[in-house]
Amino acid sequence: MLESKQRKWRRHIRVNLYITPKVRYRRGILPNATNVLLIILILDDIHIPTLTVGQTLNFALSTKTPGPRGRLPGVSRSEFNASVKDMLLKMLNIVHTENTLVGDSFVRGVSGGERKRVSIAEMMTTRARVQCWDNSSRGLDASTALDFVRSLRIMTDVLGQTTFATL
Helix, strand or coil, X not given: CHHHHHHHHHHHHCCCCCXXXXXXXXXXXXXXXXXXXXXXXXXXXXXXXXXXXXXXXXXXXXXXXXXXXHCCCCCCHHHHHHHHHHHHHHHCCCHHXXXXXXXXXXXXXXXXXXXXXXXXXXXXXXXXXXXXXXXXXXXXXXXXHHHHHHHXXXXXXXXXXXXXXXX
């Protein structure tokens, strides 16, 4: 009886996702398309509530900081992370929340709109080649949503990313 319940439980939590990339251009298939990072921003803002906004972004940046060939000469990893974090905080207008807990429904922290902007900043740190933003402006006021869309446009142009967005 216990074994059948365990099998049933495992069946519900197991998720397998296989992506076979086949990137096509006008003149054929792009070689070496196996290392494409795809991100999807989900509707729920799920964070570690006891971390501050700055710590959350530092962690996200520490996992995706480019190597020495991907940074300007003479710029260390910590300097690069600090400059990107400051740029994201200013771009999304959450500089004042850097030392505030992110929080959740049980831990008091930043507001819902600020938490949404933390999620957006966290996704922007990945530098993914393909980005899917589904209803990402939910919970943002009109001026912040406009700033967010402008930021997406700039990132798409400068970094050469592919961006899918529904607002």
